[in-house]
Amino acid sequence: MPSFLKEFFKRNGVGMGSVMLGLVLFWTIGLIILPQLSMLDFSFRPNLPPPEIGGPKDVYTLENYKYLIYGPEGGSQDYNAVDLRVFFRTLVAAVCVTVFNLILCYPIAYYLAQTKGNHIRIFALMLIIPYWINEILRAFALRIIFGETGVLNNLLVGMGLFDTPFDFIRNDIALYAGLGYAYILLMIFPIYNVIESLDRNQIEAARDMGASWPMIHRRVVIPYAKPGISSGCTMVFMLSAGALAAPQILGGPSSLWFTQLIYQQFNDNSDWPQGAAYAVVLLVTCILLVLAIMRLFKVNMGDIGK
Amino acid sequence: MSAGVGVDLENLWIRFGDFVAVRDANVKINGGDFFSFLGPSGCGKTTILRAVSGFLEPSEGNVLIGGNNMRGIGPNKRPTALIFQNLALFPLMKIWENITFSMEIKGASAKERRKRADELLDMIALPGQGDKLPSELSGGQRQRVAIARALCAEPDVLLLDEPLSALDLKLRQHMRTELREIQQRVGITFIYITHDQGEALTMSDNIAVMKAGVIDQIADGKTIYNDPATAFAASFVGENNVFRGKVQQVMGDEAMIRTNRSGDLVARISSANRGKLKVGDDAMMFIRPEAFSLAPQGATGDHFVTAKVNHEEFEGNVFNIFMEGEGGKELKVSIPNLGQSFEDHTGQNITLEYETQNAVVVPAGELAAE
Known part of the structure; x- marks a missing residue:
């Protein structure tokens, strides 16, 4: 038995230790790893009617993955341009949402963490309360605001800024706003957590030495907040790329999110293997992207858990 | 530079x-x-x-x-x-x-x-x-x-x-x-x-x-x-023994204080308070532990203090004698260790002597917390 396990059992007792260990293993293996492996297995099988499952035709194949790249066999195009475009657009949009959220949330998190007083608690509460309302309602609320006859258009046209209503939905502005709004807390709180533990004296010391505010943030606060920033960015990126409700409700008619394609495969086409292949591609790509960016900004995996 | x-x-x-x-x-x-x-x-x-x-x-x-x-x-x-x-x-x-x-x-x-x-x-x-x-x-x-x-x-x-x-x-x-x-x-x-x-x-x-x-x-x-200007400065900086009392007489730069416990004692008025301290004022007199020396038993006068010894300790460079002081505070005396013999006085009354210039009077005021 490795020493950390021995230590763990010594501290918690064999009974309690086994229960805790069992729950954690059930959580990670039973609820996450095994279903994902089953999904992976699906993605390499052909879509067969139930009687043929396990039959001679049920062999491992790469055709579901080929479909994403090359499209249907004998199709008119060399590549599956439609789905690939949706795939890359989703990734780019998720990156944009993440960056936008970071720019928006960093100052809020900094303010919350470095200011004292009761109004901060009220401020934090006002950030949290909207999350008591379910995701679908929040998305529809944004639709009411951004719709063609919505609040925002009435206001802008009424003020004479626009002659005709601006189509926020077709231009994806509603979608980005909705996604940004949905995950704002997941960006604020990790950053807030880290900055809260930053010694105020360090900021004052930098200021005392003549540093400007941008300089203080660049050299003192942001390096310190990096674990929180990366943890927030990872969550927002992963969840944006994997979001379904917001794109469904707020997306323009012509702009699909990759998750919507996955949903269609599972639900409308009843093609689980194809859906699984799409989902696996999305998952693996997102993980690789996150790891690459962490590498670029020299963030360790251990920092994320801070 | x-x-x-x-x-x-x-x-x-x-x-x-x-x-x-x-x-x-x-x-x-x-x-x-x-x-x-x-x-x-x-x-x-x-x-x-x-x-x-x-x-x-x-x-x-x-x-x-x-x-x-x-x-x-x-x-x-x-x-x-x-x-x-x-x-x-x-x-x-x-x-x-x-x-x-x-x-x-x-x-x-x-x-x-x-x-x-x-x-x-x-x-x-x-x-x-x-x-x-x-x-x-x-x-x-x-x-x-x-x-x-x-x-x-x-x-x-x-x-x-x-x-x-x-x-x-x-x-x-x-x-x-x-x-x-x-x-x-x-x-x-x-x-x-x-x-x-x-x-x-x-x-x-x-x-x-x-x-x-x-x-x-x-x-x-x-x-x-x-030469502390206030009771606080006298009690905060370094160890000091306080004697409370009223100014009985002012003689140039010196004052006679009628202390609550030790009779009339004479001390130097701190320079910041010269000319300001008047007869009848509440005053505090401070004497450092090291400013005392042992005097013949029972000697009396305006620069002698007699009190009962509570306990004694040996600190190496000095012998410390703790005596009954004012307001529950002990009077501390430090006698330099010059190799002399030193008998135990615990429980006895002993008499101490100081030089007037080493005792300083300031108006009564707040003391530093211990």
């Missing part, structure tokens, strides 16, 4: 809501001085430091640095550098980056900064440690890095907020000497905040004794120790 840049506080008031943190402070700090603000925690000394560094605007009055009024000038624009109580080194920057952060702000090249860092590291006796992180250094080393970082900005005035309080006793005593040496070498004005009278006395050219937002006395250490 230049004569240094002086700092003046003129009618300085600092309020937080209804609370008055600093009350009408008037201080003149000479350029090149090592000046200490000494007082118990919460007396407003750190508030004064923050007003000088620019992190706090005074409610009233002015801070002058080199004769220039600093009102409205932010901490990043003042010719001061502050050393924080917890040092506030940047944990993610290497030592050399920490030290030269002020140069980085001004856009100096990495090569220039590295060179300056090496010079300063030599000065603080940490050569070759530039590539370490603050967490890899010991407390005393970090202390020196904080000093180097502050000096790198070439400030006119260095402000130190109890920077030694986190160190252990030995290191603290060593750093006192070192700080004083550095100050004399660079020749700039040091303003030092401390609640430790030993630090203030050993390092400072001048000391301001503070209590609850008020400056009681400004003088050099010897004067404050020997």
Whole structure:
């Protein structure tokens, strides 16, 4: 038995230790790893009617993955341009949402963490309360605001800024706003957590030495907040790329999110293997992207858990 | 070295809501001085430091640095550098980056900064440690890095907020000497905040004794120790025995005090109170433990004190005798150990003698808490 396990059992007792260990293993293996492996297995099988499952035709194949790249066999195009475009657009949009959220949330998190007083608690509460309302309602609320006859258009046209209503939905502005709004807390709180533990004296010391505010943030606060920033960015990126409700409700008619394609495969086409292949591609790509960016900004995996 | 840049506080008031943190402070700090603000925690000394560094605007009055009024000038624009109580080194920057952060702000090249860092590291006796992180250094080393970082900005005035309080006793005593040496070498004005009278006395050219937002006395250490202006200054700086009473008679620079327990005693009136103390005033007389000597049993007069011995202890360089004193406080007497024989007096009455010039009278006032 490795020493950390021995230590763990010594501290918690064999009974309690086994229960805790069992729950954690059930959580990670039973609820996450095994279903994902089953999904992976699906993605390499052909879509067969139930009687043929396990039959001679049920062999491992790469055709579901080929479909994403090359499209249907004998199709008119060399590549599956439609789905690939949706795939890359989703990734780019998720990156944009993440960056936008970071720019928006960093100052809020900094303010919350470095200011004292009761109004901060009220401020934090006002950030949290909207999350008591379910995701679908929040998305529809944004639709009411951004719709063609919505609040925002009435206001802008009424003020004479626009002659005709601006189509926020077709231009994806509603979608980005909705996604940004949905995950704002997941960006604020990790950053807030880290900055809260930053010694105020360090900021004052930098200021005392003549540093400007941008300089203080660049050299003192942001390096310190990096674990929180990366943890927030990872969550927002992963969840944006994997979001379904917001794109469904707020997306323009012509702009699909990759998750919507996955949903269609599972639900409308009843093609689980194809859906699984799409989902696996999305998952693996997102993980690789996150790891690459962490590498670029020299963030360790251990920092994320801070 | 230049004569240094002086700092003046003129009618300085600092309020937080209804609370008055600093009350009408008037201080003149000479350029090149090592000046200490000494007082118990919460007396407003750190508030004064923050007003000088620019992190706090005074409610009233002015801070002058080199004769220039600093009102409205932010901490990043003042010719001061502050050393924080917890040092506030940047944990993610290497030592050399920490030290030269002020140069980085001004856009100096990495090569220039590295060179300056090496010079300063030599000065603080940490050569070759530039590539370490603050967490890899010991407390005393970090202390020196904080000093180097502050000096790198070439400030006119260095402000130190109890920077030694986190160190252990030995290191603290060593750093006192070192700080004083550095100050004399660079020749700039040091303003030092401390609640430790030993630090203030050993390092400072001048000391301001503070209590609850008020400056009681400004003088050099010897004067404050020997000639305190107030009861607080007398009781806060060094050990002291207090005798309460009323002024019975004033004879030039001396006064006869009718004490509650020890009869009429004569003492020197502290210089700040000469001509002010009148017959009938409530007064306090202070005599240091080391100012007493043993007198023949039962001797009486205006410079003899007789009391019962509670207990005694041997401290090495001195014998301490603790006797029944006033208001539940013990009267402490320290007799130097010169190899003489020393009998145990516990439970007996003994008589002590002092020289009038070693006892000092001030108006009755608040004493420092133990």
